[in-house]
Amino acid sequence: MxxxxxxxxxxxxxxxxxxxxxxxxxxxxxxxxxxxxxxxxxxFARHSAERVAADLVEWLEGRGLHGLLTEAERESLDPHVVLRAVDRRHPGSDLVDELEERLTQEELRAASSAMxxxxxxxxxxxxxxxxxxxxxxxxxxxxxxxxxxxxxxxxxxxxxxxxxxxxxxxxxxxxxxxxxxxxxxxxxxxxxxxxxxxxxxxxxxxxxxxxxxxxxxxxxxxxxxxxxxxxxxxxxxxxxxxxxxxx
Structure with missing residues (x-):
């Protein structure tokens, strides 16, 4: 890299x-x-994408879904990697919908300080x-x-x-x-x-x-x-x- x-x-x-x-x-x-x-x-110039990805991972783990992601996916620091990984394993589920909405809300917060x-x-x-x-x-x-x-x-x-x-x-x-x-x-x-x-x-x-x-x-x-x-x-x-x- x-x-x-x-x-x-x-x-x-x-x-x-x-x-x-x-x-x-x-x-x-x-x-x-x-x-x-x-x-x-x-x-994400002032609103770290890495932090967003980590928050999504923590949210999944808080729901007892630590094993849903591979180690590489958990450490990717890319929220889209996390979202796609969950969708591959539970396509069309309420879990995916909620995770996507959480990411959208983070993006909306980031938009106010985008560079x-x-x-x-x-x-x-x-x-x-x-x-x-x-x-x-x-x-x-x-x-x-x-x-x-x-x-x-x-x-x-x-x-x-x-x-x-x-x-x-x-x-x-x-x-x-x-x-x-x-x-x-x-x-x-x-x-x-x-x-x-x-x-x-x-x-x-x-x-x-x-x-x-x-x-x-x-x-x-x-x-x-x-x-x-x-x-x-x-x-x-x-x-x-x-x-x-x-x-």
């Missing part, structure tokens, strides 16, 4: 400083599918102004996405195309379900779209939906994970996209 700049610097130079690679992606994008937590904001990703707001407004259709395709609750976007004055750039976590948790990314929902609702071919995401699961979902992918990585560790997963274009800032659109 640590960064390896020796191995990744040549790729970073190619993907971040070659405007033709970015220009080609942007030029073909009539629809832009955004992951939420990462490319648009850091949802906007640099250049995301003007990039969203500019892309909308030049005629692109935008949609959110995320594993987060659509309720918190709407709350955050409304607070930033961005909801009209996306609504009604906000596709997030549903009760069918097997449809979470890397399943391409939310991407396909967005494309079908907008009436766009996958080749006319672009997915912006910051995790290997975003990349896999885009690949399975046949949608071109642009990786956003706020640090070397995330950039390394994306490139190792096969992402061909990764940027560590959204500024080059904004510059190209305005140019």
């Amino acid at each position: 640590t960064s390896d700049t020796t191995q990744t610097e040549p790729v970073a130079e190619k993907t971040e400083t070659d405007p033709e690679r970015l220009r080609d992606l942007i030029a073909g994008a009539r629809v832009v599918l955004w992951d939420f937590d990462g490319p648009i904001c850091r949802l 906007p990703t640099a250049y995301a707001d003007p990039l969203i407004r500019t892309w909308t102004a030049v005629g692109a259709r935008l949609a959110i395709t995320t594993n987060n609750s659509p309720r918190i996405v709407r709350t955050y976007l409304a607070g930033r004055g961005l909801l009209s750039c996306f609504a009604p195309h906000i596709y997030g976590r549903t009760q069918d948790l097997h449809h979470l990314k890397p399943d391409p379900h939310c991407l396909n929902r967005a494309l079908n609702a907008i009436g766009a071919a996958p080749s006319a779209a672009l997915m912006i995401g910051d995790t290997p699961s975003d990349l896999e979902a885009a690949q399975r939906a046949a949608v071109p992918f642009l990786g956003y990585a706020r640090n070397d560790r995330k950039a390394k994970l994306l490139r190792e997963a096969g992402a061909e274009v990764v940027v560590e800032s959204l500024e080059p996209l904004l510059t190209l659109l305005r140019g």
